[in-house]
Amino acid sequence: MTFSSPHPNSPSPQRFPVVVVGAGPAGLTLGNILRAASVDCLVLETESRAFIEQRPRAGVLEEWAVRGLEERGLAGNLPARAQVHEECEFRFAGERHRLGYTELTGDHHYIYPQPLLVTDLVREYADVRGGAVRFGVRDVELHDLESERPSVSYTDPDSGQRQLVHCDFVAGCDGARGVSREAIPPGRVRIARYDHGVGWLALLAEAPPSNDCVVFGVHPRGFAGHMARSPEVTRYYLQCPPGDDLGNWPDDRVWAELRERLGAAGAPPLTEGRLIEKRVLDLHGYVVEPMVFGRLLLAGDAAHLTAPIAAKGMNLALHDAFLLGEALVAYVTRGESAGLDGYSGACLGRVWEYQEFSQWLSEVYHGASSGDPHRAGTTLARLRRLFASPSAALAFAEQYLGRTPTR
Ligand code: RFL
Numbered sequence: 337m338t339f340s341s342p343h344p345n346s347p348s349p350q351r352f353p354v355v356v357v358g359a360g361p362a363g364l365t366l367g368n369i370l371r372a373a374s375v376d377c378l379v380l381e382t383e384s385r386a387f388i389e390q391r392p393r394a395g396v397l398e399e400w401a402v403r404g405l406e407e408r409g410l411a412g413n414l415p416a417r418a419q420v421h422e423e424c425e426f427r428f429a430g431e432r433h434r435l436g437y438t439e440l441t442g443d444h445h446y447i448y449p450q451p452l453l454v455t456d457l458v459r460e461y462a463d464v465r466g467g468a469v470r471f472g473v474r475d476v477e478l479h480d481l482e483s484e485r486p487s488v489s490y491t492d493p494d495s496g497q498r499q500l501v502h503c504d505f506v507a508g509c510d511g512a513r514g515v516s517r518e519a520i521p522p523g524r525v526r527i528a529r530y531d532h533g534v535g536w537l538a539l540l541a542e543a544p545p546s547n548d549c550v551v552f553g554v555h556p557r558g559f560a561g562h563m564a565r566s567p568e569v570t571r572y573y574l575q576c577p578p579g580d581d582l583g584n585w586p587d588d589r590v591w592a593e594l595r596e597r598l599g600a601a602g603a604p605p606l607t608e609g610r611l612i613e614k615r616v617l618d619l620h621g622y623v624v625e626p627m628v629f630g631r632l633l634l635a636g637d638a639a640h641l642t643a644p645i646a647a648k649g650m651n652l653a654l655h656d657a658f659l660l661g662e663a664l665v666a667y668v669t670r671g672e673s674a675g676l677d678g679y680s681g682a683c684l685g686r687v688w689e690y691q692e693f694s695q696w697l698s699e700v701y702h703g704a705s706s707g708d709p710h711r712a713g714t715t716l717a718r719l720r721r722l723f724a725s726p727s728a729a730l731a732f733a734e735q736y737l738g739r740t741p742t743r
Contacts, residue, residue, distance in 0.1 A: 350499070352378045352468070353668050355488045356507040357476060357516050359388055359469060361450065362636030362653035363509030364457035368410055369661025371465035375668045378501055379469040380476055380490055382510075385458060392540055392613055394450040395565045396421075396550075396647035398738040399443040401654045408658070412456025418448040419564060421549055424736070426719060427600040428554040428704070433723045437733035440726075445550075445737065449565050450650060478506055478519040482630035505664060508634040509657070516638050520629045530691070532619035532643055532698045534559075535578040537585055538571070543609025545570045546598075552701065553598040554719065556712075559701040560597035563647075570607070573644075575702060578618045587611055619643035619698070621691055626680035627656075633679060635660050640687045646697050648690040651738055656683050689740040696735075 354370055356363045359381035370377045381388065397418070405411040422438035422445075438444050461467040472493035479487045487502045508516025517527075536559075545564035553560035558575030565571050574593055576585070591608055598606065620643060627639040636653030659682050663675030703715030721728045734740075 350378070351502045352376050353503060354378075354505045354507060354664060355380065355501050355503045356509055357478070357488065358508070358510030358514055358636075358638070359383075359454075359458060359471075360509060360511055360636060360653065361453060361457065361650050362638075362657045363507065364454065364461055365405075365408075365410060365654055365657035366507055366509060366635065366661050366664075367461045367467050367469075368457060368465060369408060369657065370664060371461060371467045372408065373665040373669060375665055377467065377507075378503075379461070379467065380473050380488065381469065381471050382473055382476070383471065385471050388451075389455045389458065390451050391454070392449065392451060392565075392569075394644070394647065394650040395447050395563060395571065396650075397446040397448055397453075397654075398651045399446070400738060401651045402446050404654060404658050408661075410457060410460060412460065413452065414446065414448050414456065417452065418446040421445040421447055421564075424550040424552065425547065426552050426554060426722070427598060427603065428716070428719055430600055432600045432603055433719075434549075435722065435729055435732065437736055440730050440733040441737055441739060443737045443739060447564055447566075449569075453650075476510075476515050478508075478516065478632065481506065481519060481632045484631070486631040504631065504668070506632045507660060507664075508632055508638045509636050509653075511637040512641050514638050516632060516634060517624060519632065520624075524629055526625045527622055528625065529622040530620060530695065532621075532645070532695075532702070533578065534619055534698075534702050535576045535580050536617045536619055536644075537574040537576050537580070537590070538613065538615050538617050538644070539573065539590060539611055540565070540613035541570050541572060541609045542568065542612050543570055543607045544568065546604060546606045551598060553600075554701060554704050554715065555597040556705055557593065557597055558705040560594055562594075562598060569612075570609075575705065576616060580616050582614060582616060585614065590614070617643070619645065621694060623684070623687055623691060625684060627683055628676075628680050633660055633664075633676075635683075639683070640691075642690050642694050643698070645694045645701065646690065646736065648694060648738070652683075652687060652690060655686055659683055686738070686740050689735070690738070693735040 354377040473490040551562040561573035563571040627634040635656035666672040703711040
């Protein structure tokens with residue numbers, strides 16, 4: 337139970353206005369915003385710095401998110417190294433269909449692998465802005481969250497001793513499997529969960545991209561996706577049964593299925609390479625409402641998960657961090673509480689927009705292979721409308737780029 341009093345044998349406690357639990361995109365962006373305003377904070381991370389700088393995950397950033405990083409001096413190497421994408425391609429019924437979302441909206445997608453973004457953010461936070469961070473901590477526990485004096489305790493990896501940190505606020509940025517969300521007693525927030533009912537084999541191939549844009553393959557055998565990560569590495573997805581055994585997916589079968597499901601007239605051949613990541617994801621999402629419990633403020637995947645269907649999670653993590661950073665700075669430096677009071681509501685508008693789009697897109701991806709001829713028929717109708725109706729294409733482009741009405 338994490339909602340308890342701290343360990344009585346802690347050595348001399350430390351004090352920071354804000355403790356940030358988790359050094360992912362959300363926690364590091366938040367830490368940087370706080371440091372830029374001279375608000376002291378401590379970031380606690382269970383993994384090592386080298387590990388978080390290499391952990392492969394997301395790669396697609398939306399235009400507004402890149403602008404938000406730039407405005408805060410956090411874009412790092414992104415403008416020089418990111419690829420700019422303007423189109424995506426659907427393949428179905430043996431044909432290729434391009435959707436030029438930049439032509440329709442003026443906005444781009446930026447392809448910048450998450451490890452590079454995290455590397456930029458941790459360097460800026462720790463090495464440039466002098467922010468405090470402890471890597472490799474164990475057994476993080478949150479205490480007295482409903483009081484005005486919450487605290488966080490953890491085991492120091494070097495000494496093995498419990499450490500206690502008093503604070504005014506705890507930012508729970510520890511992702512989908514962290515302790516922050518678990519520290520909220522049952523029944524005090526609503527957790528809305530959605531299961532897509534399918535699995536995806538998430539793959540990273542040491543191979544150049546096979547196409548000049550993202551490809552969504554809608555096929556009766558199941559969905560297949562292709563996403564560039566860098567000139568040397570490409571992410572692929574293959575729909576599979578939920579909980580499928582990796583043993584069912586030797587490399588030969590992976591490439592054969594990718595070739596089959598991404599095959600279309602005139603499509604360039606797949607560039608094959610060593611598979612450096614292969615894991616099964618059970619596609620689901622959840623939303624915690626509100627994202628605040630006492631002095632605990634959740635951000636990023638700790639507060640809401642979107643399956644990687646529409647490449648939204650890292651973007652939402654940044655959106656939360658921008659809003660939370662500004663709200664905490666206003667409160668700590670000027671005593672203004674409006675930002676904190678409105679934090680959860682301001683985040684959740686975009687969160688639900690992205691959940692809805694992911695659900696819609698999930699049906700487009702998976703309906704054709706559901707075995708249900710009615711779902712297969714409506715999936716094809718959706719796809720055909722996308723390429724026959726300019727207004728349907730524009731609506732898709734706006735959601736794909738995160739141009740929400742709640743922007
Ligand atoms: P993170 O990145 O998970 O960071 C949380 C950090 O907290 C640490 N941690 C703890 N620290 C202290 N104490 C504890 N008890 C802790 N427990 C955990 C963890 O080690 C970690 O360092 O969460 P954050 O910051 O909210 O960021 C969220 C994003 O990482 C996530 O939404 C994206 O990766 C999702 N996602 C994508 N999002 C996009 O916007 N575009 C994409 O193209 C995209 N592709 C993906 C994705 C996620 C994927 N996986 C993980 C399913 C592709 C994949 C395969």
